[in-house]
Amino acid sequence: MEGVDYLRDERKKSEFDVEAMKVAWAGSREAFQVSDRMAKLVANDPVFEKFSKPTLGRKEMFKNTLRKAAYAWKLINDLHLTEEEAKWLRHYIDEPNYTDLQWEMFVPALEGQGSEEQKRKWLPLAQTMQIIGTYAQTELAHGSNVQGLETTATFDHETDQFVIHSPTLTSSKWWPGGMAKVATHAIVYARLIIDGHFYGVHGFIVQLRSLEDHSTLPGITVGDIGMKFGHGAYNTMDNGVLRFDRVRIPRNQMLMRVSQVTKEGKYVQSDVPRQLAYGTMVSVRQTIVSDASKALSRAVCIATRYSAIRRQFGSHDGGPETQVIDYKTQQSRLFPLLASAFAFRFVSEWLKSLQTDVKQRLEAKDFSTLPEAHACTAGLKSLTTAATADGIEECRKLCGGHGYLISSGLPELYAYYVPACTYEGENVVMMLQVARFLVKTVSEMSYKQPVGTADYLGRMAPLMHNNCDVQTAEDWLNPSAIVKAFETRAVRMIVDCSQRIAKFENQEEGFAELSTDLVEASLAHCQLIVVSTFIQRLKQEIPGKGVKQSLEVLCYVYALYLLHKHQGDFLATGYLTSKQASLANDQLKTLYSKVRPNAIALVDSFNHTDHYLSSVLGRYDGNVYPKLYEAARKDPLNDSDIADGINQYVQPILKQKLHLAKL
Numbered sequence: 001m002e003g004v005d006y007l008r009d010e011r012k013k014s015e016f017d018v019e020a021m022k023v024a025w026a027g028s029r030e031a032f033q034v035s036d037r038m039a040k041l042v043a044n045d046p047v048f049e050k051f052s053k054p055t056l057g058r059k060e061m062f063k064n065t066l067r068k069a070a071y072a073w074k075l076i077n078d079l080h081l082t083e084e085e086a087k088w089l090r091h092y093i094d095e096p097n098y099t100d101l102q103w104e105m106f107v108p109a110l111e112g113q114g115s116e117e118q119k120r121k122w123l124p125l126a127q128t129m130q131i132i133g134t135y136a137q138t139e140l141a142h143g144s145n146v147q148g149l150e151t152t153a154t155f156d157h158e159t160d161q162f163v164i165h166s167p168t169l170t171s172s173k174w175w176p177g178g179m180a181k182v183a184t185h186a187i188v189y190a191r192l193i194i195d196g197h198f199y200g201v202h203g204f205i206v207q208l209r210s211l212e213d214h215s216t217l218p219g220i221t222v223g224d225i226g227m228k229f230g231h232g233a234y235n236t237m238d239n240g241v242l243r244f245d246r247v248r249i250p251r252n253q254m255l256m257r258v259s260q261v262t263k264e265g266k267y268v269q270s271d272v273p274r275q276l277a278y279g280t281m282v283s284v285r286q287t288i289v290s291d292a293s294k295a296l297s298r299a300v301c302i303a304t305r306y307s308a309i310r311r312q313f314g315s316h317d318g319g320p321e322t323q324v325i326d327y328k329t330q331q332s333r334l335f336p337l338l339a340s341a342f343a344f345r346f347v348s349e350w351l352k353s354l355q356t357d358v359k360q361r362l363e364a365k366d367f368s369t370l371p372e373a374h375a376c377t378a379g380l381k382s383l384t385t386a387a388t389a390d391g392i393e394e395c396r397k398l399c400g401g402h403g404y405l406i407s408s409g410l411p412e413l414y415a416y417y418v419p420a421c422t423y424e425g426e427n428v429v430m431m432l433q434v435a436r437f438l439v440k441t442v443s444e445m446s447y448k449q450p451v452g453t454a455d456y457l458g459r460m461a462p463l464m465h466n467n468c469d470v471q472t473a474e475d476w477l478n479p480s481a482i483v484k485a486f487e488t489r490a491v492r493m494i495v496d497c498s499q500r501i502a503k504f505e506n507q508e509e510g511f512a513e514l515s516t517d518l519v520e521a522s523l524a525h526c527q528l529i530v531v532s533t534f535i536q537r538l539k540q541e542i543p544g545k546g547v548k549q550s551l552e553v554l555c556y557v558y559a560l561y562l563l564h565k566h567q568g569d570f571l572a573t574g575y576l577t578s579k580q581a582s583l584a585n586d587q588l589k590t591l592y593s594k595v596r597p598n599a600i601a602l603v604d605s606f607n608h609t610d611h612y613l614s615s616v617l618g619r620y621d622g623n624v625y626p627k628l629y630e631a632a633r634k635d636p637l638n639d640s641d642i643a644d645g646i647n648q649y650v651q652p653i654l655k656q657k658l659h660l661a662k663l
């Protein structure tokens with residue numbers, strides 16, 4: 001039997017309707033159709049071929065990406081693609097490039113922080129790509145601490161302009177994507193100075209390059225920051241360095257939704273919170289959560305298919321060896337990641353709806369849910385990206401030696417994905433933001449009832465004193481037992497931190513001293529959100545034979561895997577006995593055996609094309625070994641029998657007739 005037959009047999013074992021599961025994964029039939037159509041459009045167009053990428057040099061790779069982006073833009077216009085379709089198209093092209101910044105950051109920054117007048121002027125230019133923009137916030141010496149940025153924007157009364165300046169080397173903008181070579185404009189974050197007074201960090205629209213010949217404008221020095229981790233992964237992007245030498249822009253190019261500077265040089269803070277200036281980061285963090293489920297599902301799809309094909313040991317009487325997916329250890333590493341991909345998918349859908357709700361409230365000048373939205377996006381960004389980065393690497397190991405080959409698709413995926421733990425809010429810094437929100441919520445509880453994702457803190461009294469009543473492994477197959485366990489753990493960890501901080505005379509000092517515990521408490525809170533969202537999703541109607549049942553199994557796998565992994569927390573907070581923790585682990589093993597027959601069908605439900613996976617190991621048809629061989633043969637080193645350099649550097653060594661004694 002070959003890999004092709006193995007996967008065919010695996011697919012026959014499925015206990016649920018795969019087509020219906022594809023819809024459940026996508027969110028709706030319409031969402032599935034759009035994504036499926038765009039995936040096929042990209043996969044079937046030779047322009048989007050990407051197997052040659054690993055062998056290209058930086059310049060060729062960059063140019064090739066520009067070519068694809070230009071062709072994609074043409075398709076978007078020629079085919080009149082909707083915004084949603086265009087988003088999926090870019091996603092499936094699968095090469096980071098300047099358009100990510102244009103659509104994910106530049107346009108949202110204009111939309112979220114521009115005044116109505118500014119939006120009328122700049123949005124049509126950006127949306128039709130007459131200008132190409134980036135988001136220039138981070139500097140050489142300042143990233144996480146936005147208030148610490150050094151770039152200055154000084155108001156000049158006489159000319160009614162701002163003077164944008166980089167006073168030091170360390171104030172050089174450093175990292176913005178698309179900035180080195182492509183972007184014509186940037187939203188530059190700088191400290192506003194009027195008459196010698198500082199008014200905090202604000203965004204300014206600054207033109208970097210001529211719209212005629214693309215040359216840099218006077219006063220602007222811009223370039224690429226150099227190669228990044230992983231050859232093909234992020235090096236298609238021109239992350240840049242940018243310095244300003246007293247560049248002048250009109251006053252009306254400061255983004256003026258949150259605060260304004262008048263012609264007279266008066267600083268006017270409108271009635272919206274200053275944190276709205278951080279709105280772009282909040283919206284991109286939500287996109288990043290959604291991206292996490294895609295990246296993790298991709299790695300899991302590869303590792304699961306390959307695990308069903310790969311066989312090691314256990315052959316009796318010359319029969320086939322055991323499929324590695326049948327080893328309990330393989331299952332205990334793989335299936336929680338499969339479950340996590342679904343969990344992240346559902347929490348990202350929920351986060352999107354939360355964002356929509358917040359946006360509507362903001363329009364109506366209701367800012368009450370902003371802190372919670374910030375904590376959710378920051379925390380979930382941190383949780384999902386950390387788990388996904390680790391998960392991709394685990395999938396690589398699950399594929400043994402072949403996982404280390406570029407043709408497995410996993411090394412490039414990892415290298416592309418791992419900076420998500422850093423960009424758009426470094427993960428630990430983000431968890432500390434969640435901690436601030438939680439500690440504040442607890443401190444305000446005497447006069448303010450916690451709501452939304454923090455509402456369980458309002459049930460602190462019972463949660464502080466309850467004990468778990470699970471008596472058998474089956475008792476863990478109960479959503480309320482699971483939620484109660486996660487709520488209790490989170491409450492107790494948060495309250496413990498809050499009480500210890502309260503003992504400090506200086507609360508900030510207490511916060512800093514307890515920051516490692518606070519990060520763990522924040523993680524507990526965020527895991528509760530993911531688990532509860534999964535459970536809530538299962539309360540909705542999910543059509544299709546066996547679909548809901550399979551998702552229920554995955555939901556329990558996700559929750560009990562976390563419970564097992566963090567059992568130290570659950571035991572230390574005194575909610576569980578070690579016997580109950582051990583019962584959870586017993587149940588987890590039973591659940592793995594329920595996932596096993598459905599594993600291949602579950603990863604098929606992601607509907608990933610072979611083009612998107614770009615993995616010989618993860619091929620839909622399972623034809624792994626012949627294709628691995630074929631991919632190896634295509635390596636440039638195999639172009640000729642005698643490689644360049646052999647005659648020059650190896651032959652002379654072979655031919656010198658040295659005697660051992662002379663060495």
Ligand SMILES: CCCCCCCCCCCCCCCCCCCCCC(=O)SCCNC(=O)CCNC(=O)[C@H](O)C(C)(C)COP(=O)(O)OP(=O)(O)OC[C@H]1O[C@@H](n2cnc3c(N)ncnc32)[C@H](O)[C@@H]1OP(=O)(O)O
Nearest residue numbers: 094095096104144145146275278374412413416423424425
């Ligand atoms: C195989 C290959 C495969 C290839 C596949 C290729 C496929 C391609 C597919 C394409 C897919 C595209 C995916 C997208 C990717 C886009 C690209 C990503 C580019 C990345 C862009 C960036 O990387 S761009 C820079 C981001 N850089 C940060 O992220 C800085 C973080 N740093 C802060 O964010 C602040 O610095 C920080 C810490 C809050 C302190 O800010 P601070 O000092 O002002 O504030 P404090 O801490 O004092 O807090 C004071 C009070 O503000 C409250 N608050 C704070 N923030 C708030 C907020 N946002 N909303 C509301 N409230 C907020 C807080 O809760 C306090 O509230 P309270 O007073 O009530 O306690």
Ligand SMILES: Cc1cc2nc3c(=O)[nH]c(=O)nc-3n(C[C@H](O)[C@H](O)[C@H](O)COP(=O)(O)OP(=O)(O)OC[C@H]3O[C@@H](n4cnc5c(N)ncnc54)[C@H](O)[C@@H]3O)c2cc1C
Nearest residue numbers: 135136137138143144175176177419422423424425426428
């Ligand atoms: C691929 C990539 C693309 C990017 N694209 C852009 C872009 O388009 N535009 C843009 O403006 N920026 C961009 N960035 C920059 C990115 O946003 C920053 O790197 C990120 O915000 C982290 O900031 P930092 O580099 O200053 O890390 P640092 O904050 O210096 O982190 C270093 C270490 O210090 C720790 N640390 C920092 N502060 C604290 C604290 N208060 N408490 C405890 N620990 C702390 C962190 O946990 C981390 O371990 C990009 C970065 C990457 C890698």
